[in-house]
Amino acid sequence: DIQMTHSPSTLSASVGDRVTITCRASQSISSWLAWYQQKPGKAPKLLIYKASNLESGVSSRFSGSGSGTEFTLTISSLQPDDFATYYCQQYNSYPYTFGQGTKLEIK
Amino acid sequence: QITLKESGPTLVRPTQTLTLTCTFSGFSLSTSGVGVGWIRQPPGKALEWVALIYWDDDKRYSPSLKSRLTITKDTSKNQVVLTMTNMDPVDTATYYCIHIYTFGPTDVWGKGTTVTVSS
Numbered sequence: 278d279i280q281m282t283h284s285p286s287t288l289s290a291s292v293g294d295r296v297t298i299t300c301r302a303s304q305s306i307s308s309w310l311a312w313y314q315q316k317p318g319k320a321p322k323l324l325i326y327k328a329s330n331l332e333s334g335v336s337s338r339f340s341g342s343g344s345g346t347e348f349t350l351t352i353s354s355l356q357p358d359d360f361a362t363y364y365c366q367q368y369n370s371y372p373y374t375f376g377q378g379t380k381l382e383i384k
Numbered sequence: 385q386i387t388l389k390e391s392g393p394t395l396v397r398p399t400q401t402l403t404l405t406c407t408f409s410g411f412s413l414s415t416s417g418v419g420v421g422w423i424r425q426p427p428g429k430a431l432e433w434v435a436l437i438y439w440d441d442d443k444r445y446s447p448s449l450k451s452r453l454t455i456t457k458d459t460s461k462n463q464v465v466l467t468m469t470n471m472d473p474v475d476t477a478t479y480y481c482i483h484i485y486t487f488g489p490t491d492v493w494g495k496g497t498t499v500t501v502s503s
Contacts, residue, residue, distance in 0.1 A: 311489035320493035375431040
Protein backbone atom coordinates (compact mmCIF):
# COMPACT_ATOMS: atom_id res chain seq x y z
CA ASP A 278 0.00 0.00 0.00
CA ILE A 279 1.09 3.59 -0.62
CA GLN A 280 1.51 5.46 2.66
CA MET A 281 0.38 9.08 2.83
CA THR A 282 1.86 11.34 5.50
CA HIS A 283 0.56 14.76 6.50
CA SER A 284 2.55 17.51 8.10
CA PRO A 285 1.83 19.03 10.41
CA SER A 286 -0.77 16.91 12.20
CA THR A 287 -2.17 20.01 13.87
CA LEU A 288 -1.90 23.61 12.76
CA SER A 289 -2.96 26.65 14.76
CA ALA A 290 -3.68 29.78 12.76
CA SER A 291 -5.70 32.98 12.80
CA VAL A 292 -8.38 34.33 10.51
CA GLY A 293 -6.69 35.98 7.57
CA ASP A 294 -3.55 33.85 7.74
CA ARG A 295 -2.12 32.01 4.76
CA VAL A 296 -1.51 28.36 5.61
CA THR A 297 0.09 25.43 3.87
CA ILE A 298 -0.40 21.73 4.58
CA THR A 299 1.96 19.15 3.15
CA CYS A 300 1.23 15.57 2.16
CA ARG A 301 3.95 13.11 1.18
CA ALA A 302 3.49 9.79 -0.58
CA SER A 303 5.71 6.78 0.08
CA GLN A 304 6.16 6.35 -3.70
CA SER A 305 5.37 8.37 -6.77
CA ILE A 306 1.69 8.89 -7.46
CA SER A 307 2.14 11.29 -10.39
CA SER A 308 -0.64 13.87 -9.85
CA TRP A 309 -3.31 11.45 -8.65
CA LEU A 310 -3.97 13.23 -5.40
CA ALA A 311 -7.09 14.72 -3.87
CA TRP A 312 -7.67 16.98 -0.88
CA TYR A 313 -10.76 16.85 1.32
CA GLN A 314 -12.14 19.03 4.09
CA GLN A 315 -14.03 17.43 6.95
CA LYS A 316 -15.94 19.15 9.72
CA PRO A 317 -17.01 17.36 12.92
CA GLY A 318 -19.91 15.00 12.37
CA LYS A 319 -19.96 15.59 8.62
CA ALA A 320 -18.82 13.72 5.56
CA PRO A 321 -15.64 14.91 3.86
CA LYS A 322 -15.93 17.36 0.99
CA LEU A 323 -13.76 17.26 -2.11
CA LEU A 324 -11.68 20.43 -2.53
CA ILE A 325 -8.91 19.62 -5.00
CA TYR A 326 -8.40 16.76 -7.45
CA LYS A 327 -5.48 15.73 -9.64
CA ALA A 328 -3.21 17.67 -7.28
CA SER A 329 -4.11 21.16 -8.44
CA ASN A 330 -7.61 21.23 -9.90
CA LEU A 331 -10.23 23.09 -7.90
CA GLU A 332 -13.52 21.23 -7.54
CA SER A 333 -16.53 23.13 -8.83
CA GLY A 334 -18.04 25.40 -6.21
CA VAL A 335 -14.97 25.44 -3.96
CA SER A 336 -13.54 28.80 -2.97
CA SER A 337 -10.53 30.00 -4.95
CA ARG A 338 -8.80 30.61 -1.61
CA PHE A 339 -7.92 26.92 -1.80
CA SER A 340 -5.14 25.79 -4.10
CA GLY A 341 -3.09 22.66 -4.52
CA SER A 342 0.28 21.88 -6.02
CA GLY A 343 2.83 19.14 -6.35
CA SER A 344 3.52 15.92 -8.19
CA GLY A 345 5.36 12.71 -7.61
CA THR A 346 5.65 12.33 -3.86
CA GLU A 347 5.20 15.81 -2.39
CA PHE A 348 2.03 17.86 -2.42
CA THR A 349 0.70 20.97 -0.74
CA LEU A 350 -2.68 22.46 0.01
CA THR A 351 -2.67 26.21 0.55
CA ILE A 352 -5.46 28.36 1.95
CA SER A 353 -4.72 31.94 1.01
CA SER A 354 -6.67 33.84 3.65
CA LEU A 355 -8.25 31.78 6.39
CA GLN A 356 -11.93 32.30 7.05
CA PRO A 357 -13.80 31.08 10.15
CA ASP A 358 -15.48 28.36 8.08
CA ASP A 359 -12.09 26.89 7.09
CA PHE A 360 -11.25 25.53 10.53
CA ALA A 361 -11.62 21.79 10.00
CA THR A 362 -9.58 18.66 9.37
CA TYR A 363 -7.98 18.21 5.95
CA TYR A 364 -7.11 14.87 4.36
CA CYS A 365 -5.11 13.96 1.30
CA GLN A 366 -5.85 10.79 -0.66
CA GLN A 367 -3.93 9.11 -3.42
CA TYR A 368 -5.86 7.44 -6.22
CA ASN A 369 -2.90 6.25 -8.25
CA SER A 370 -3.20 2.63 -7.15
CA TYR A 371 -5.43 0.48 -5.01
CA PRO A 372 -6.07 0.71 -2.13
CA TYR A 373 -6.76 4.44 -2.45
CA THR A 374 -5.11 5.43 0.82
CA PHE A 375 -5.62 8.56 2.93
CA GLY A 376 -3.23 10.49 5.09
CA GLN A 377 -3.83 10.75 8.81
CA GLY A 378 -5.17 14.27 8.44
CA THR A 379 -4.22 17.80 9.48
CA LYS A 380 -6.43 19.50 12.02
CA LEU A 381 -6.57 23.25 11.46
CA GLU A 382 -7.37 25.04 14.71
CA ILE A 383 -8.07 28.62 15.61
CA LYS A 384 -5.12 30.28 17.36
CA GLN B 385 -27.74 15.82 -8.46
CA ILE B 386 -25.98 12.74 -7.13
CA THR B 387 -27.03 11.51 -3.71
CA LEU B 388 -26.09 8.41 -1.75
CA LYS B 389 -27.66 7.10 1.42
CA GLU B 390 -26.33 4.39 3.69
CA SER B 391 -28.53 2.03 5.66
CA GLY B 392 -27.94 -0.87 7.96
CA PRO B 393 -27.71 -1.84 11.63
CA THR B 394 -26.30 0.57 14.16
CA LEU B 395 -25.23 -2.20 16.53
CA VAL B 396 -23.56 -5.47 15.63
CA ARG B 397 -22.32 -8.19 17.98
CA PRO B 398 -18.74 -9.44 17.73
CA THR B 399 -18.31 -12.28 15.19
CA GLN B 400 -21.54 -11.32 13.41
CA THR B 401 -21.77 -10.27 9.77
CA LEU B 402 -22.46 -6.65 8.89
CA THR B 403 -24.58 -5.85 5.84
CA LEU B 404 -24.72 -2.25 4.66
CA THR B 405 -26.77 -0.97 1.75
CA CYS B 406 -26.07 2.15 -0.27
CA THR B 407 -29.05 3.49 -2.18
CA PHE B 408 -28.18 6.14 -4.70
CA SER B 409 -29.78 8.49 -7.21
CA GLY B 410 -28.69 10.90 -9.89
CA PHE B 411 -26.60 8.40 -11.84
CA SER B 412 -26.61 4.84 -13.10
CA LEU B 413 -24.14 2.17 -12.11
CA SER B 414 -24.44 0.76 -15.61
CA THR B 415 -22.80 3.88 -17.08
CA SER B 416 -19.24 3.35 -18.23
CA GLY B 417 -16.65 4.60 -15.76
CA VAL B 418 -18.91 4.89 -12.75
CA GLY B 419 -18.12 3.31 -9.42
CA VAL B 420 -19.63 3.15 -5.94
CA GLY B 421 -17.72 2.25 -2.84
CA TRP B 422 -17.23 2.44 0.90
CA ILE B 423 -14.90 4.38 3.15
CA ARG B 424 -14.97 4.16 6.93
CA GLN B 425 -13.78 6.28 9.82
CA PRO B 426 -13.36 5.01 13.38
CA PRO B 427 -14.27 7.56 16.05
CA GLY B 428 -11.63 10.29 16.23
CA LYS B 429 -9.47 8.61 13.60
CA ALA B 430 -8.57 8.96 9.95
CA LEU B 431 -10.46 7.83 6.89
CA GLU B 432 -9.92 4.27 5.66
CA TRP B 433 -10.71 3.12 2.14
CA VAL B 434 -12.68 -0.16 2.19
CA ALA B 435 -14.06 -1.31 -1.16
CA LEU B 436 -15.25 -0.28 -4.63
CA ILE B 437 -17.39 -1.75 -7.38
CA TYR B 438 -17.46 -0.41 -10.93
CA TRP B 439 -20.08 -0.39 -13.66
CA ASP B 440 -18.45 -3.43 -15.29
CA ASP B 441 -18.52 -5.39 -11.98
CA ASP B 442 -14.80 -4.85 -11.39
CA LYS B 443 -14.35 -5.06 -7.63
CA ARG B 444 -11.54 -3.67 -5.49
CA TYR B 445 -10.97 -4.37 -1.81
CA SER B 446 -8.70 -3.13 0.93
CA PRO B 447 -6.03 -5.83 1.23
CA SER B 448 -6.23 -5.75 5.02
CA LEU B 449 -9.98 -6.45 4.94
CA LYS B 450 -10.32 -8.42 1.72
CA SER B 451 -10.89 -11.83 3.28
CA ARG B 452 -13.93 -10.48 5.15
CA LEU B 453 -15.54 -8.31 2.46
CA THR B 454 -17.99 -8.77 -0.36
CA ILE B 455 -19.35 -5.91 -2.45
CA THR B 456 -22.21 -6.36 -4.90
CA LYS B 457 -24.44 -4.16 -7.00
CA ASP B 458 -28.07 -4.23 -8.07
CA THR B 459 -28.27 -1.84 -10.97
CA SER B 460 -32.05 -2.12 -11.28
CA LYS B 461 -32.50 -1.03 -7.66
CA ASN B 462 -29.68 1.57 -7.69
CA GLN B 463 -28.09 -0.16 -4.74
CA VAL B 464 -24.68 -1.40 -3.65
CA VAL B 465 -24.35 -3.83 -0.76
CA LEU B 466 -21.28 -4.34 1.39
CA THR B 467 -20.98 -7.36 3.66
CA MET B 468 -18.25 -7.68 6.26
CA THR B 469 -17.91 -10.92 8.18
CA ASN B 470 -16.54 -11.65 11.64
CA MET B 471 -17.07 -8.15 13.00
CA ASP B 472 -14.83 -6.96 15.81
CA PRO B 473 -14.98 -3.92 18.09
CA VAL B 474 -12.15 -2.35 16.05
CA ASP B 475 -14.60 -2.23 13.12
CA THR B 476 -16.67 0.34 15.01
CA ALA B 477 -16.81 3.31 12.65
CA THR B 478 -18.87 5.60 10.50
CA TYR B 479 -19.24 3.95 7.12
CA TYR B 480 -19.59 6.26 4.12
CA CYS B 481 -20.93 5.32 0.71
CA ILE B 482 -19.13 7.16 -2.08
CA HIS B 483 -19.36 7.86 -5.83
CA ILE B 484 -16.33 7.76 -8.07
CA TYR B 485 -15.33 7.74 -11.71
CA THR B 486 -12.54 5.55 -13.05
CA PHE B 487 -9.20 7.31 -12.47
CA GLY B 488 -11.02 9.95 -10.46
CA PRO B 489 -11.27 11.03 -6.83
CA THR B 490 -14.20 10.39 -4.53
CA ASP B 491 -16.38 13.28 -5.62
CA VAL B 492 -19.62 12.64 -3.74
CA TRP B 493 -20.13 11.19 -0.26
CA GLY B 494 -23.17 9.96 1.59
CA LYS B 495 -23.82 11.31 5.08
CA GLY B 496 -22.51 8.11 6.65
CA THR B 497 -23.92 5.52 8.99
CA THR B 498 -22.47 4.72 12.38
CA VAL B 499 -21.88 1.07 13.23
CA THR B 500 -20.92 -0.01 16.73
CA VAL B 501 -19.56 -3.47 17.40
CA SER B 502 -20.19 -4.48 20.97
CA SER B 503 -21.49 -7.39 22.96
